[in-house]
Amino acid sequence: MSDLLVNNPWEKWAEKALEGGWIDKDEALRVLESKDDELLLLLHAAYRVRQHYFGKKVKLNMIFNAKSGLCPEDCGYCSQSIVSNAPVEKYSFLKKEVLVEGAREAIKRKAGTYCIVASGRGPGKRELDSVCEAVQEIKAETDLKICACLGLLTDEQAKRLKEAGVDRYNHNLNTSREHHEAITTTHTYDDRVQTVTKVKQSGISPCSGCIVGMGETNEQIVELAYELRSLDVDSIPVNFLHAIPGTPLENMDELDPGRCLKILCLFRFLCPDKEIRISGGREVQLRTVQPLALYPANAIFVGDYLTTEGQLVKEDHQMIRDMGFEIEGEEC
Incomplete structure (x- = not known):
């Protein structure tokens, strides 16, 4: 190992993660406040951890928007919320057959996980029935893992999704407890934590993350990362943040590619064996350095998002291969 790497201050962060420990909050802040000329050394240290747990594999996930717009919540970042004037397509919950056809498209895109997402506070009975029926059919026909993202859940709803075959449930905390009311007031931070907890108790794998670039401080990002570690999400x-015109956060512009990479490294150090997924806004905020994000992260969404376009699927596949990584589940 070269002297440069031996003297890399971030290597001890990697060692802690590999030995089952974790960095403290002061060390976590140092990651976010690190100088840009340290970025490659930081990425190298984070990659050591990523490589240990995931090798060269990149997991692909595909989002399917099962219900668009018509949401009574006031989340400031969301183009589908009641406070948004963004010109997005609006439609009620799609039929089971359409959800099943979406799963077939996920396979074509080499995605291992198919994510059924719906706007709204939480699912009604008919919406839950439709998801459960679709999941059962998809499971009978394919080997896809199914993730559902339907909003706040009751214990009984979580149980039904588990029985139907849902593998994972996504419910993002989005931001820290302290910053939550600056983003939304129609539900509480604890509402979100409780849904993640109910999902875990039902036996479904919990998925929960964040949106950065919404005016939060470095300290608040660290607090959120510690919360997700404490919840032990998978x-x-x-x-x-992809600041969409017509949303309350449309003028927010505080991210740059280097900051995005540092945030990904922070999550890798704090949650070393968890799937870290580069998600919405990566094309806008990471721009030409998107490939470098694969050093700390081991998963991406492939294709479009809920109301915004993503990178072409073939470009995602090529990016992964050009960086020497492998698509999980793809035959070598």
Whole structure:
């Protein structure tokens, strides 16, 4: 190992993660406040941890928007919320057959996980019935893992999704407890934590992450990362705010590619064996350095998001291969 790497101050962060420990909050802040000329050394240290647990594999996930717009919540980042004037497509919950066809498209895109997402505070009975029926059919036909993201859940709803075959449930905390009311007031931070807890208790794998770039401080990002570690979620989608015209946060612009990479490294050090997914806004905020994000992260969404376009699928596949990584589940 070269002297440069031996003297890399971030290597001890990697050693802690590999030995089953974790960095403290002061060390976590140092990651976010690190100088840009340290970024490659930081990425190298984070990659050591990522490689140990996931090798060269990149997991692909595909989002399917099962219900668009019509949401009574006031989340400031969301183009589908009641406070948004963004010109997004609006439609009620799609039929089971359409959800099943979406799963077939996920396979074409080489995705291992198919994510059924719906706007709204939480699912009604008919919506839950439709998801459960679709999941049962998809499971009978394919080997896909199914993730559902339907909003706040009751214990009984979580149980039904588990019985139907849902593998994972996504419910992002989005931001820290302290910053939560600056983003939304129609539900509480504890509402979100409780849903993640109910999902875990039902036996479904919990997925919960964040949206960064919404005016939060470094300290608040660290607090959120510690909360997700404490909840022991299996998958952490890291979204980078895509400020959509017509939303309350439309003028927010505080991210740059280097900051995005540092945030991904922070999550890798704190949650070393968890799926860290580069999620919404990566094309906008990471721009030309998107490939470098694969050093700390081991998963991406492939294709479009809920109301915004993503990178072309073939470009995602090529990016992964050009960086020397492998698509999980793809035959070598």
